[in-house]
Amino acid sequence: MIWVNQILQGVLLGGYYAVLACGLSLMFGVMRIINLAHGDLAVLAAFLVWLLTERLGIPLAPALTLVLAAMAALGVVLQRVVLERSLRAGILVPLLSTFGLAIVIENLLFEGFGADTRSLAPAIGSLAYDSWSISDEIYVGRLSVLIFAIAVLLLAGLQLLLSRTQLGRSLRATAEDPDTAELVGINSRAVYAAAAAIAVATAAIGGVLFAMRAAFAPYAGPSQLIFAFEAVVIGGLSSLWGTLAGGIVLGVAQSIGAQLDPHGFLIAGHVVFLLGLALRLTFGSAEARGRLRALLRRSA
Amino acid sequence: MNRRPGIAIERWTPLSRAASAMTAALVAILAMAPLFLGANAIDRLTTLFIxxxxxxxxxALAGYGGLVSVGQQAFFGIGAYAAIRLSHAGIAVYPALILGGLLAGxxxxLLSSFALRLRGGExxxxMWVVAELCHLLVNLDGLVQGETGTSLIALDAIAPGHRRDDTYWLALAAMVTLLAxxxxxxxxxxxxSIQAxxxxxxxxxxxxxxxxxAKRIIFIIAGTGCGMAGALWLASSITFQPQAYFGVQWTAYMIFMALVGGLGTFEGPILGAVLFFAIELLFGASGIWYLVGLGAAALIFALFLPRGLWGTVEDRFDLRLLPLGYTVRIAAAAEPTAERER
Incomplete structure (x- = not known):
């Protein structure tokens, strides 16, 4: 029964990873950039919400709205100032520049807020610890379920945006081939800015949820980036629902690992990620898929 | 090679001859430094060599191989950890340090077949995940006692003066060998091949x-070099706390040195290391702002000066200190001849 419980908790945790990861996935899908400052941007948003609610006494809802708008704007600035120039310089430079940015953000957060761990749990009252009992041994936290629901809604919203709106069509066209997209009248610069705004805003949502479910500190960004990236890769790069599946695999692996050994949470997550990568490298290419299919046919 | 009149392909220019001779002289002087430099200076130079x-x-990885790794601290940590383990198993301490670096290599x-099939950000x-995993697994070792860490006790048995000089020579030898x-x-x-x-x-x-x-050779050299650096860092600091060795800050330092000095130039990262060393000496005490500065410098150089300081100097003044590439000299009068021959 304890295992059922661990798996359930892992699935719900996967929802959080999906929220954190979908922006990373979108940015990779559209711009072919992996933003190494993604986790630090999430933590920055958490600190901003904490600052507004705890220090300035602003209620949670307006504080969230304000921070999300600010982070989306920051995404546009990020695109215009850092990513655009990096993209022109080749494939290495975006990694270097976003890594530099990550170091700047986390150390400025440390300078501004100190080493103390904070949490947004007080801001959401009993939601932070209330739970529903399913059986005598299985409890699910209301917050975890809420986060999972947010993940599903967010992914569905992004999916609708991509498939049904003009912006979504422009995003997909630019992702396929920015030069050809320009030829048919798409302003790829504006499309990139929109993608960055969405990506950073979803990172902010992820950061705020992280801050509600756990304690956070200035240097929490890199580990969140790693989790998000692991979810993206396990789920197959740049597919939105794949990100949720990847998040769930990661979450389940971590919570089973935690049950096996006190150190198992992180180790199991990393091992599953590396195994997933190795599997994809072995069976991911077209010829390998053919081989796999032949293998399945023979055994059938 | 078919030589055409008026066109000369040179590897050795007078400048590169002079620079190479100077380099050899500098290494010779550095090798004798413990005879005339004080303890503090020797410690500082050991750090600089690392x-x-x-x-x-x-x-070598990023500038020549096009491989941006955020996980080279994996080898740094494993070099140090392997040295501790070998020394604990009874191997003499300096051989253990060298073997530690080689084991990281x-x-x-072993990792190369897997890692080198990944692309770009992947x-x-x-590599970062590999480093994190190595860190977590090393923490499980009873000898290391988690984040508490341990120390290279065998080094304490050697008199401090001897230890300092031996570590210095080992660092110099490792640096010169790997750079050569x-x-x-x-x-x-x-x-x-690798630049292509x-x-x-x-x-x-x-x-x-x-x-x-080609990539594998570069990857293994970089792994061995970072492992040697980790073992040397252990030799100069004696304590081994996993967090201090497997931390991603090492990648930040490496990026700073390579990027500011000049990615893809041989001399650049040496200049970058000297700069980093000087900045750490001057501003290291200012803590957080120092780190903000390092990050900002990496960001600014990546955006505005991607060839770094040395690369920019090379480009502007057509300067090649060490005979690494080729220079084509075309005598102006001979040019039409060359054209016709083609």
Missing amino acids: YVLLGTMWN LFSL FAIG LVFALLRGRLGG IRDNEEAAASLGVRVLA
Whole structure:
């Protein structure tokens, strides 16, 4: 029964990873950039919400709205100032520049807020610890379920945006081939800015949820980036629902690992990620898929 | 090579001859430094050599191989950890340090088949995850006692003066050997292959460059170099706390050195390491702002000066200190002849 419980908790945790990861996935899908400052941007948003609610006494809802708008704007600035120039310089430079940015953000957060761990749990009252009992041994936290629901809604919203709106069509066209997209009248610069705004805003949502479910500190960004990236890769790069599946695999692996050994949470997550990568490298290419299919046919 | 009148392909220019002689003289002087320098200066120079080694290794990966790794601290930590383990098993301490570095190289060989098939950002973060996993697994070792760490007790048995000089010589030897190795490889056939791969992997492969083999050599040298650097860091600090060795800050330092000095130039990361060393000496005490400055410098150089300081100087003044590439000299009068012959 304890295992059922661990798996359930892992699935719900996967929802959080999906929220954190979908922006990373979108940015990779559209711009072919992996933003190494993604986790630090999430933590920055958490600190901003904490600052507004705890220090300035602003209620949670307006504080969230304000921070999300600010982070989306920051995404546009990020695109215009850092990513655009990096993209022109080749494939290495975006990694270097976003890594530099990550170091700047986390150390400025440390300078501004100190080493103390904070949490947004007080801001959401009993939601932070209330739970529903399913059986005598299985409890699910209301917050975890809420986060999972947010993940599903967010992914569905992004999916609708991509498939049904003009912006979504422009995003997909630019992702396929920015030069050809320009030829048919798409302003790829504006499309990139929109993608960055969405990506950073979803990172902010992820950061705020992280801050509600756990304690956070200035240097929490890199580990969140790693989790998000692991979810993206396990789920197959740049597919939105794949990100949720990847998040769930990661979450389940971590919570089973935690049950096996006190150190198992992180180790199991990393091992599953590396195994997933190795599997994809072995069976991911077209010829390998053919081989796999032949293998399945023979055994059938 | 078919020589045409008026066109000369030079490797050795008068300047590069002078610079090479100066380099040899500098190494000779450095080798004798413990005879005339004080304890403090020797410790500082040991640190500088480790930085030069790290900067050069990261540059070999990224600047020449096009592989941005955020996980080279894996080898740094494993080099130190292996040295502790070997020394604990009864191997004499200096051989244990050297073997520790080599074992990190062996680890990079085992990892290479997997890691080198990853692309761009996948390789960057994949290596980071490998480093995190190594950190977590090393923490499980009872000898290390988790984050509490342990120390290289065997070194304490050696008198401090001897220890300082021996560590200094080991650091100098490691730095010179690995830099010479990178230099020799880049001058040879591999240098052309690896830069062709960096510029366009598919095109290089279509010209018959053995992409994976070339990348693997660079990856293993970088792994060995970072492992040696970790073992040397252990020799100079004696304590081993996993967090201090497997931390991602080492990658930040390496990026700073390679990027500010000049990515893809041999001299650049050496200059970058000297700069990093000086900045740390001057501003290291200011803590957080120092780190903000390092990050900001990496960001600004990546955006506005991607060839770094040395690369910019090379480009502007057409200066080549060490004879790494080729210079084509065309005498003005002979040019039409050359054109006709083609």
